[in-house]
Amino acid sequence: MTMTEKILAAHAGKQEVKPGELINARVDMVLGNDITAPVAIKEFAKIGVEKVFDPERIALVPDHFTPNKDIKSAEQAKMLREFAKKYGIVYYFEVGRMGIEHCLLPEQGLVGPGELVIGADSHTCTYGALGAFSTGVGSTDMAAGMALGEVWLKVPPSIRFQYYGSLPPWVGGKDLILYTIGQIGVDGALYSAMEFTGEAVTALTMDDRFTMANMAIEAGAKNGIFLVDEKTLAYIEGRFKRSYKKYQSDPEAEYAQEYEFDVSRLEPQVALPHLPENARPVSEVAGIRIDQAVIGSCTNGRIKDLREAAKVLKGQKVHSEVRLIVLPGTQEIYMQALQEGLVEVFVEAGGVVSTPTCGPCLGGHMGILARGEKAVSTTNRNFVGRMGHPESEVYLAGPAVAAASAVKGRITHPGEVLDK
Amino acid sequence: MMIKGKTWRFGDDVDTDLIIPARYLNTSDPKELATHCMEDAEPEFARKVRPGDIIVAGNNFGCGSSREHAPLAIKAAGVSCVIAVTFARIFYRNAVNIGLPILESEAAAKEIKEGEELEINLEKGRIINVTTGKVYQAAPFPGFMRELISAGGLIPYVRSRLSR
Numbered sequence: 001m002t003m004t005e006k007i008l009a010a011h012a013g014k015q016e017v018k019p020g021e022l023i024n025a026r027v028d029m030v031l032g033n034d035i036t037a038p039v040a041i042k043e044f045a046k047i048g049v050e051k052v053f054d055p056e057r058i059a060l061v062p063d064h065f066t067p068n069k070d071i072k073s074a075e076q077a078k079m080l081r082e083f084a085k086k087y088g089i090v091y092y093f094e095v096g097r098m099g100i101e102h103c104l105l106p107e108q109g110l111v112g113p114g115e116l117v118i119g120a121d122s123h124t125c126t127y128g129a130l131g132a133f134s135t136g137v138g139s140t141d142m143a144a145g146m147a148l149g150e151v152w153l154k155v156p157p158s159i160r161f162q163y164y165g166s167l168p169p170w171v172g173g174k175d176l177i178l179y180t181i182g183q184i185g186v187d188g189a190l191y192s193a194m195e196f197t198g199e200a201v202t203a204l205t206m207d208d209r210f211t212m213a214n215m216a217i218e219a220g221a222k223n224g225i226f227l228v229d230e231k232t233l234a235y236i237e238g239r240f241k242r243s244y245k246k247y248q249s250d251p252e253a254e255y256a257q258e259y260e261f262d263v264s265r266l267e268p269q270v271a272l273p274h275l276p277e278n279a280r281p282v283s284e285v286a287g288i289r290i291d292q293a294v295i296g297s298c299t300n301g302r303i304k305d306l307r308e309a310a311k312v313l314k315g316q317k318v319h320s321e322v323r324l325i326v327l328p329g330t331q332e333i334y335m336q337a338l339q340e341g342l343v344e345v346f347v348e349a350g351g352v353v354s355t356p357t358c359g360p361c362l363g364g365h366m367g368i369l370a371r372g373e374k375a376v377s378t379t380n381r382n383f384v385g386r387m388g389h390p391e392s393e394v395y396l397a398g399p400a401v402a403a404a405s406a407v408k409g410r411i412t413h414p415g416e417v418l419d420k
Numbered sequence: 421m422m423i424k425g426k427t428w429r430f431g432d433d434v435d436t437d438l439i440i441p442a443r444y445l446n447t448s449d450p451k452e453l454a455t456h457c458m459e460d461a462e463p464e465f466a467r468k469v470r471p472g473d474i475i476v477a478g479n480n481f482g483c484g485s486s487r488e489h490a491p492l493a494i495k496a497a498g499v500s501c502v503i504a505v506t507f508a509r510i511f512y513r514n515a516v517n518i519g520l521p522i523l524e525s526e527a528a529a530k531e532i533k534e535g536e537e538l539e540i541n542l543e544k545g546r547i548i549n550v551t552t553g554k555v556y557q558a559a560p561f562p563g564f565m566r567e568l569i570s571a572g573g574l575i576p577y578v579r580s581r582l583s584r
Contacts, residue, residue: 021563025422039488046575049582072446122486122510138488138514144578152564152574187480191509229514236544277431328511354509362442362485381484383437390460 001245002158002255004193005224007133009244011116018128019157019256027057028132028197028242029111030145031119033101034062034357038079039139040066040120043145052087053149059082059091059110061101064358069365099330099356101216102126102298107330110218112236113228116246118142118151123298123380125216129209130236131228133346134215137367156222158193158249163200165264170306170414173208174300174398176200176377179217182257182279187347190220192256195226195249200263209248214299215380218276230250270376270411271396282413292375293318293406294387296327296354297361297397300378303340305399310342312414313349319409322349325367327359351406363387369394376405421542423500423521424550425472429534430461436511439482439490448489450496457493471498472473474540476532478504482511491520501540503547505529505557516565517574523547523558531556 001009005017026230034039038058051145060080066071084092091110098104102123105111113131117124120142127134139150145151147192161180163316181188194216200211216224226232228246236244267281293302295309306328318324326346328334334356337343346353360367361379369375369388374395378389382394397405400414406419422524438461440453447453458465475494481504482490491514494502512554515522521542528547532538545558562571570576 022562035442035445036486036488036582039492042448043575046584049576064442070446076446076448120486120488120561122484124486136486136510138486138510138517140488140517140574141513145572145577147582152568186483187506187508190480190506217484217510220483220508363437363443364442380436381437383435383484385441385460386437 001248002195004133004158004191004195004223004252006247007114007116008153008155017155019155021155023153023155024150025116027118027145027149027151028115029057029059029117030142031059031061031101031105031117031121031124032142033064033121034066034073034077034080035064036139036142038076040142040146041079041083041125043140043143046141046145049147052146055088056090058089058146060089061093061104062095063098063268063356064362065364066097066357067355081084090416091331096244097331100298100301100358101299102284103333106130106210107239109165109236109239112240112242112244113232114247122217123214124261124293125221125223126210126211126214126298128216128223128225129206130232131226132222133225135223148397152414156191156193158195159189159257160195160197160255162198162260164260164262165200166203167200167263168266169200170268170400171266172398173211175202175266175269176263177212178271178276178279178396179266181215181219181276183220184203186218186219186275186277188411192218192221194224197225201226202229205304206231207302210302211299213275218380220241221299225354243244244357252388265389268398268413270401271394273382273395276382276396281413286411286413288395288411289374290322290376290405291326291373292323292369292377293402294325294360294367294377294379295402297328297358299380300399301327301329301333303336305343305378306337309399309403312417313407314345316417317348318350318406322406322417324349324406324408325354325360327349327354330349330356376402376411423472423540423542425469425475425538427474427536428465428469428530430475433480433483433507434461434477435488436482436490437484437485440487440493445487445489445538450492451490452498453493457497463537463538466497469497469499472500473498474478475499475502476529477502478529481507483508484508486516488514491518496522501529502560516568519573525556525558526554528558537572537574
């Protein structure tokens with residue numbers, strides 16, 4: 001079996017599962033946010049149970065339209081707050097003590113290796129970086145999960161991605177995943193598990209692995225998953241309190257497909273509007289004028305991302321016609337960025353630093369684009385209208401390219417700012 | 421259950437931001453969501469769609485976000501069924517969970533044109549193009565999903581499980 005199949009089998013109380021099989025699996029954590037949980041809370045009420053399956057295994061994170069952008073959003077966030085109080089939900093995170101859900105849960109030690117996590121947010125696949133099976137579901141699934149502690153799942157076939165070579169400077173997890181989606185397309189891993197292996201991903205930091213697993217959904221995947229190694233264990237040390245389990249795929253495990261990529265000459269990648277599969281080497285698209293640069297999100301709002309952006313921006317000024325918006329992923333990351341002097345670098349450069357929020361990534365608030373405007377963004381989607389007006393454009397990239405582009409006012413290789 | 425309606429055609433990779441843009445997600449009221457359904461793809465859709473109408477699309481319909489607001493908006497707009505070559509996985513399970521009928525048929529999704537009239541037998545997965553006379557067979561749902569669908573969605577299913 002593959003590691004994904006092993007985790008699913010263990011949670012379904014079975015010796016073995018096969019791709020295509022429908023199972024009922026026990027969940028270790030159920031997640032919802034201020035957009036999806038209100039629908040789940042209404043559905044939960046219809047089930048008619050008096051309590052949730054386990055108040056310590058539900059996380060409610062108001063992160064999308066918070067700090068509340070308008071009255072309706074405030075009402076939605078209030079529903080989470082009141083539900084958490086009524087049912088004694090332990091992991092409700094209030095503004096000021098929260099973060100973007102997929103940066104926050106691993107940081108707070110709420111997800112760990114070998115676990116099965118469902119979240120009413122498509123980027124729940126992020127926790128696969130920790131060697132967990134983690135997948136996005138809908139609000140009704142979340143409601144059923146909160147009541148039963150179970151979820152119905154179809155066992156996905158696995159696709160193995162092996163990355164060889166050592167990564168060139170300025171190339172990281174974001175570039176690997178954009179390149180991969182560029183190769184296989186936005187439905188290239190539809191319904192499947194993406195298993196990321198090879199020396200190039202072993203060499204990645206945990207923050208880079210979170211970025212890669214985060215975007216598995218952009219290839220249509222059910223989950224993305226990494227082996228548990230010493231970096232994973234170092235990351236969960238002192239955070240994750242439950243017992244964990246390391247799984248690895250059997251040598252004879254069956255894969256629906258296998259891809260091998262030599263990434264030793266990979267350039268930083270940029271995905272052109274309006275699909276993440278439109279990945280190009282930055283040199284091919286350099287020069288496209290931008291109005292806004294966004295650095296943050298559940299994809300690239302972690303400390304390594306902010307350090308990388310600050311490295312490019314230190315001593316530089318944001319181009320006069322560009323707005324730079326930096327969103328640290330959590331309060332803890334924000335504090336760390338403050339202590340390391342990164343926030344000073346961003347502000348000195350002429351950027352704004354926001355409280356943690358999904359905000360502009362989904363065109364919610366804190367940086368909406370007008371008609372015809374272009375943004376380079378470290379977020380995960382560049383669909384029509386994703387960051388604002390349907391005639392605006394989003395170019396997806398890693399933090400170094402976003403920072404360099406903010407300085408030059410056009411899509412730029414970071415080496416052009418820093419190495420010269 | 422028999423369904424009858426006129427078709428609206430969309431392409432490949434119709435994402436959830438096209439189905440219901442995030443700027444309207446500060447509510448979860450299906451009726452309000454329905455007034456913005458497909459707005460950025462076809463601004464007239466919400467105004468012109470008639471009860472029973474059917475959406476026909478290509479590959480990977482509903483890709484992107486997990487927002488259940490997407491199938492909710494489609495359902496509340498009066499759409500009776502979505503036919504596509506394939507569906508993105510979260511949209512697929514959301515549709516099954518909330519009781520929005522969906523069918524996968526490559527031939528139907530590719531050949532049926534906008535404005536044609538269809539008759540669909542949901543139990544059998546049979547799609548009849550009344551305009552052209554052509555008949556298509558959609559991929560059958562696995563057993564457990566048929567149970568979910570016949571229970572009326574996930575919540576009624578969970579309720580009946582808990583009362584057993």
